[in-house]
Amino acid sequence: xxxxxxxxxxxxxxxxxxxxxxxxxxxxxxxxxxxxxxxxxxxxxxxxxxxxxxxxxxxxxxxxxxxxxxxxxxxxxxxxxxxxxxxxxxxxxxxxxxxxxxxxxxxxxxxxxxxxxxxxxxxxxxxxxxxxxxxxxxxxxxxxxxxxxxxxxxxxxxxxxxxxxxxxxx
Amino acid sequence: xxxxxxxxxxxxxxxxxxxxxxxxxxxxxxxxxxxxxxxxxxxxxxxxxxxxxxxxxxxxxxxxxxxxxxxxxxxxxxxxxxxxxxxxxxxxxxxxxxxxxxxxxxxxxxxxxxxxxxxxxxxxxxxxxxxxxxxxxxxxxxxxxxxxxxxxxxxxxxxxxxxxxxxxxxxxxxxxxxxxxxxxxxxxxxx
Numbered sequence: 294x295x296x297x298x299x300x301x302x303x304x305x306x307x308x309x310x311x312x313x314x315x316x317x318x319x320x321x322x323x324x325x326x327x328x329x330x331x332x333x334x335x336x337x338x339x340x341x342x343x344x345x346x347x348x349x350x351x352x353x354x355x356x357x358x359x360x361x362x363x364x365x366x367x368x369x370x371x372x373x374x375x376x377x378x379x380x381x382x383x384x385x386x387x388x389x390x391x392x393x394x395x396x397x398x399x400x401x402x403x404x405x406x407x408x409x410x411x412x413x414x415x416x417x418x419x420x421x422x423x424x425x426x427x428x429x430x431x432x433x434x435x436x437x438x439x440x441x442x443x444x445x446x447x448x449x450x451x452x453x454x455x456x457x458x459x460x461x462x463x
Numbered sequence: 464x465x466x467x468x469x470x471x472x473x474x475x476x477x478x479x480x481x482x483x484x485x486x487x488x489x490x491x492x493x494x495x496x497x498x499x500x501x502x503x504x505x506x507x508x509x510x511x512x513x514x515x516x517x518x519x520x521x522x523x524x525x526x527x528x529x530x531x532x533x534x535x536x537x538x539x540x541x542x543x544x545x546x547x548x549x550x551x552x553x554x555x556x557x558x559x560x561x562x563x564x565x566x567x568x569x570x571x572x573x574x575x576x577x578x579x580x581x582x583x584x585x586x587x588x589x590x591x592x593x594x595x596x597x598x599x600x601x602x603x604x605x606x607x608x609x610x611x612x613x614x615x616x617x618x619x620x621x622x623x624x625x626x627x628x629x630x631x632x633x634x635x636x637x638x639x640x641x642x643x644x645x646x647x648x649x650x651x652x653x654x
Contacts, residue, residue: 310526402522424517448481
């Protein structure tokens, strides 16, 4: 069992880290929550059927993200994701054609990440899992414990919301 | 009224643009949507922006978690060596025994108090019927009885605390709170 858990911890740590980062836009939070999820995996993973563990891990990660969002909102009174700690490097002042393109694509990426992190649940989690992490509908459905068709509906609705917040930028 | 019809057609299309991008429309809907797109620049623009958002999302990289992150078994979790089913059964038995142990403790304390009272009453009766005890003996006996009652009081307080914390809170209040919190969390998902 220890070997299985170790293998799973190794495999899923990047996945959990990516998921948390795009939901909260904070590397610090992503590290903390990933560590917390791995601790829980060691603590309770032995009591869960091995084939259900990947979905369980993502569920634990998502619950931690929801808790963190709630705490941040309570503490600061502002929406989570409105200004993370990432990519704070300033852009160069004078730019040639390629540089301009690079800045534009960087700005677009920032706007996209901010809009994504500002989405409500479960739209945010579903978009990150599906579009960035390329998880299948059934994997998402298991992780979120909700029907597959509901996942599809939320995904499409969430992308439409993203489109609305990025209007004029894409 | 062609304007209103056209607007309805645009709304119909707007609802299907995301499934269209994911190639999840039925054949008939797909054909109808494509026919509308040929004649509607606004909907074509919506489609282009939907595709752009998906493209940008899929271009976001998967991140690597820093190597300093600990993935091995944390120190002090030696209980992992115990087989999971056995550990589960043991926890279940221990959890199930808690109320019984609390009740047993209450019974033992009550029985102890009863015996002490009986013993003290008998002693007082004996003392009253004989004059061979001095006033000092009586004073010492009184102190003994007070000490015994102090002990009974102390353990009954402890028992009350165990009943409150482990039986009522752990067994009833906290699980109920968890169930309520979880059902509140699930409620929005099931909309």
